[in-house]
Amino acid sequence: MTYKKTIGRYTTFGILSLIALIQTAPLIAAVFNTFRSDGSIKKFPIGFPSQFNFANYAKAWVVGGYARAFGNSILVSFSATAVVLLASLIAGYFLVRSQLRIRNFILGYFGVALSIPVFSYLVPLYYSFSELNLVNSLFGIILIYIAINLPFNVLLARTFIFGIPKELSEAAIIDGCTTYQTIRKIIFPLSKPIVTTIALIVFVATWNEFTLANTFLQSPELKTASTKYVLFVGERGSDLSMIYTAGVITMLPIVAAFLALQNYFIDGMTSGSIK
């Protein structure tokens, strides 16, 4: 019985590992291809590199204009994350603690806003932004990213702040703190777990976003890393070693962050969809 159980356990583990291998194989093969030459990839698409030479990386980094593209991505993602974080915590606080009559309306509004798809506003927004000179502008895409990330994160922050004992903020107010001092000195420090979650959700979502970035940032020097990569593939489609290398460069930061902070990523990216 125990013997049979052990065999069963190993078989299960073997199958699960095989699935994991198949799941990651395309990425591993892509990484291998970054160390191979275009000619050898064209001869056979999958293969172990004969040497680990970073020449492809140096070339792809320069040819792809990645310094600029990553700079754009960092600027856009950090700005959007910072604003969403601040706005969510402040709005979340007032949606819990204030006696506002419109509170329920705002709550319902963000609840409905959660499920508005990109394509329901994309066309008019594009042409309005175009008239306002906000197309081909990092500021313009930051504005959009802030807006679309607000509903979910305001509600997330609200739920979290709801769990902070009311007595704490009341005590601060009795001690003479103004409302915003209370938020800064009591609510922010106690909200660290939700700050991490919101920051991660917004950062990853904006870093990886394709549809809006592809629409609103068309000039090559303004593109974010992942949209820049799409452009790069279009222009240099014949050199496969460059395509794989540039792709690996583009995904490296987020994959490295994921491997380092797995649990934060998995909890953050699935929060809200789990009851």
Add this chain to the structure above:
Amino acid sequence: MRQEFSERVRKENRIAFFSVIPVFLFHFLIVVLPSFNTVYGSLTNWNGLGTKDFIGFGNYRELMTDPNFLNAIGNNLRWMAMFLVFPILFGLLVGYVLSRVEKGRVALRAMYFLPYVISAAIAGKIFAAFFNPYFGINVAFESLGLDFLAKDWLAPAHALVSVAMVDMWHWWGFLLVIFMSALQQIDPMLYESAEVEGANDIQKIWFITLPSIKQTLLFIILVTMVWSIGTFDYVWVMTKGGPGSEILSTMLYKNALFKYRAGYACSLSVFQTLLAFLLFAVFGAVRKRMED
């Protein structure tokens, strides 16, 4: 004292009002107002730049006879059918097995989830390189004698399925995590008492596991249906909705930005939203009945 108190409440309310309203207004201006404009735009012959001439339901009438549109709906439905079966089944099955494994659970879960953190733009283009008919996996298939697998995977006949496979590769690990956390909520006592009664694995899954995660499962089915109507990024990145993989979103995108037919694109958007809403309402009612 009392007056001072109500004065304080009034001041608090003012601060709250002027803190919350800008957040609301900002979102309204960027997302909701344009959504209303979409509805109006769908009733005009707007080209995106000039004025909007009201043409009633002209765009909708054109949609109904546009072969491209009917083809796109068909592809969205095929997409939905694939996503309702494979990632859900696979995520549930592997999630069920993985939640009973102790050793290596965290590492395996991370490997299944990994594609979900990679942008569609990158994953889509890397897979497109592997799907290259002359220099991609076909070369490997041929040398292994698997000639029947050596096809032009992104050619019209297979494009939709190939793109969906890549999107499912990226998606199922997410479902696995959702299902695993639902499975964790199940009281182990239920399984123990079932074992005492002599239930086998299949009976345990059917009578304990599935009913316990019914809410999560129904929620995922609903989300899958609604998202399948609006799906865009993988298809655009890999084929631009070329022949064989045209879907509602790619058709909308081309009309809005490349064909100068913004009004027509708006009517597609309204149709898409209504269809998603209809699915939401119908399945929402079904879900409610099943949950009771």
